[in-house]
Structures are given as structure tokens and as C-alpha cells.
Amino acid sequence: MTYFDIDPYSILGLKKDADLEQVKSAYRRLVRIWHPDVCGKSMENIKRFLAIKDAYVLLKKRLTVKTPGNQPVKSVVQTDYSCGENLSAEGTFLFIQIGLKEALYGSSVDIEIANGQEFCSRCNGLGKIAQADLPPCPSCHGKGYKTLNWGEKDLKIICSHCSGRGRDRLPTCPDCSGRGLVTRKKKIEVKIPKGTRNGTILQINQSIGSDNQTSGEGCFLEIEVHMPKGWIIHGKDIISTVDVDCWTKLGGGYIEVETIDGLEKIFLNPGLGSDRFIRIKNKGWIDRNGQRGDHLVRLNVLSPKGPCPKEALELILKLKTLWPCDSHISKALPHSVSNLS
Ligand SMILES: [Zn+2]
Numbered sequence: 001m002t003y004f005d006i007d008p009y010s011i012l013g014l015k016k017d018a019d020l021e022q023v024k025s026a027y028r029r030l031v032r033i034w035h036p037d038v039c040g041k042s043m044e045n046i047k048r049f050l051a052i053k054d055a056y057v058l059l060k061k062r063l064t065v066k067t068p069g070n071q072p073v074k075s076v077v078q079t080d081y082s083c084g085e086n087l088s089a090e091g092t093f094l095f096i097q098i099g100l101k102e103a104l105y106g107s108s109v110d111i112e113i114a115n116g117q118e119f120c121s122r123c124n125g126l127g128k129i130a131q132a133d134l135p136p137c138p139s140c141h142g143k144g145y146k147t148l149n150w151g152e153k154d155l156k157i158i159c160s161h162c163s164g165r166g167r168d169r170l171p172t173c174p175d176c177s178g179r180g181l182v183t184r185k186k187k188i189e190v191k192i193p194k195g196t197r198n199g200t201i202l203q204i205n206q207s208i209g210s211d212n213q214t215s216g217e218g219c220f221l222e223i224e225v226h227m228p229k230g231w232i233i234h235g236k237d238i239i240s241t242v243d244v245d246c247w248t249k250l251g252g253g254y255i256e257v258e259t260i261d262g263l264e265k266i267f268l269n270p271g272l273g274s275d276r277f278i279r280i281k282n283k284g285w286i287d288r289n290g291q292r293g294d295h296l297v298r299l300n301v302l303s304p305k306g307p308c309p310k311e312a313l314e315l316i317l318k319l320k321t322l323w324p325c326d327s328h329i330s331k332a333l334p335h336s337v338s339n340l341s
Pocket residue numbers: 120121122123124125126127128173174175176177178179180181
């Protein structure tokens with residue numbers, strides 16, 4: 001058997017998932033024991049030392065290879081500044097979603113920002129959870145060392161998993177992921193101005209840092225206004241669409257329209273007319289001067305489903321004689337109706 005048949009990790013007494021630091025420290029430890037200057041310059045000792053060195057060089061090369069896409073990513077959220085007021089792009093970006101009323105009438109919201117770091121209270125900054133009774137090390141079964149068959153000799157190598165203690169490692173603290181530090185959170189109140197629009201970016205006068213020194217960069221809060229489906233803010237007006245059945249449009253009647261201040265009952269005058277919009281005064285958005293706009297409702301007139309029954313056609317023809325159209329509109333009646341007359 002040659003040393004090259006042995007896996008480089010086991011030469012260094014390491015597990016397969018050992019990182020570069022563990023490889024380096026195992027190498028340093030083994031060199032102190034197995035360097036020919038220390039243990040004698042026999043051929044066996046020189047071969048063993050060279051195997052340790054080769055294993056180290058190989059693993060070091062393997063573990064320092066950088067994979068593409070390993071670059072650190074700067075945590076800046078890309079946002080659309082079209083609604084902002086010439087804000088510079090440098091800083092911390094936060095994001096919040098608010099309701100339509102909060103945006104229209106203004107409100108204040110509490111947001112949490114990072115404010116330095118503090119020791120993790122769960123593990124008292126250790127990064128590990130202390131336990132009185134740890135199970136035996138799974139790697140060495142509690143012995144604290146591993147035996148490696150090395151030529152004619154058996155080598156005892158300190159177990160790297162437990163550093164020779166024979167007990168399993170302390171579990172990593174889940175709160176701080178073993179760092180011992182957690183980001184301190186600070187609650188701040190942000191005033192949402194009246195008439196805030198979707199995509200508005202507010203600058204917050206707070207210094208934010210994930211470490212103890214403040215970054216000096218600004219902090220921005222992007223606001224998304226949660227709009228009901230199909231609503232558009234145009235200038236200071238709100239535009240929405242409401243479905244109306246053709247009989248209500250024709251014969252008149254009440255329809256219910258959702259506005260920012262609740263449901264409104266609106267009476268539609270009888271007649272098809274050309275009114276495709278109704279205007280509800282002072283139920284719109286507000287402009288810079290605090291002037292309230294209107295709510296414009298687009299009427300989406302629904303036609304009856306399926307083919308027209310014969311009786312209905314007869315009534316329509318009767319209606320046609322009672323209520324004649326402008327000359328050019330009669331052409332719009334279905335061909336079958338004209339044939340029956
Ligand atoms: Zn912790």
C-alpha cells in the first residue's frame with residue numbers, strides 16, 4: 001500500500017466536510033509530530049511526512065478554488081424612482097404596503113430598522129447552546145481519537161470533530177446561527193403624508209447600520225399603495241369600472257359603486273344614452289394643494305346571454321315603433337329583427 005491510496009482527508013485525520021481552516025490547523029499539528037527533523041530521518045518518516053504535505057497541498061488547492069457567482073452581493077433594492085423627488089440611489093431601501101385610506105388621509109406606521117448589533121440573549125454570545133450532558137462524539141464514538149492503519153503501525157489521530165474531548169459538539173444557537181451576535185432592531189414611526197401615491201419614496205432621517213458604526217447613507221422607504229382591482233388614480237380623480245346589466249341601463253335604476261369612503265348608491269336615468277361615465281363628486285384622490293378630486297365610474301353594460309327568444313324579438317320590434325331611433329342607429333339592430341318587420 002502506498003500513501004497515495006489513502007484519502008487526503010484521512011491522512012490529515014479530517015472528515016470529508018472539513019473546511020480550509022480545519023485543513024490548515026490539522027497540517028500544522030501533524031507537521032509538529034511527523035516532521036523528519038522531529039521524529040528522525042528514516043525513509044518511512046520521510047515518506048509519511050511527504051504524504052501529509054501532499055494531502056495538505058491538494059486539499060488547500062481544492063478548497064480555495066472559487067466558484068463563479070461567489071461574489072458578494074450589495075443589498076440594494078432596485079426601485080423605480082419615477083415618482084420620487086430626485087433621490088439619490090445610495091442607501092438602504094425599505095418597502096411597505098399600505099391601504100388606500102391610509103395613503104389618502106395620511107397615517108403613521110411603525111417600521112423596524114437595523115440598529116447595530118448586540119449579543120444574542122439565547123446563547124449569551126457564545127454561538128452555541130450549552131448542555132450539561134452531551135452525547136458521545138459520533139465521529140470517534142467517544143474515544144477522542146481515531147486509529148489509522150499506517151504501514152505496519154497503527155496511528156492514533158486526535159478526533160477533529162470533538163478535538164479529542166470525546167463528546168459531541170455543542171449545538172449551534174439557532175437564533176444567531178452561531179455568530180453570537182444578533183442585529184438589534186429599532187422601531188421608528190414614519191408619517192405617511194396625505195395623498196401619498198403608489199411608488200412614492202420617502203426619505204427617513206434615521207441612520208441605519210448593521211454594525212455599530214452608522215453608514216452615513218440615507219434610508220428610504222418605498223410605499224406601495226394597495227389599490228382595489230381595476231382602480232386607477234388619474235390626476236386627482238379615481239377611475240373604476242362597474243358592470244351594469246343592459247336592462248338597468250335601459251330602464252333606469254340604482255347601482256352600487258364602491259368608493260374610497262364605502263358603497264355609494266347611484267341612480268341611473270332610464271335610456272341607453274351615451275353616458276358611459278358617471279361622476280361622483282369629491283370621492284377621488286387629492287392633489288398637492290389638498291384639493292379633492294372625483295370618482296369616475298365607467299359603466300360596463302352587460303348584454304343578455306344566449307340567443308334572443310322570439311317573444312323578446314317581438315317586444316323589441318314593438319319598442320322600436322314606440323321609441324324610434326336616430327336614423328343611423330336602426331342599422332345596428334340585428335339583421336333578423338329587420339327581417340321580421
Ligand atoms: Zn445565539
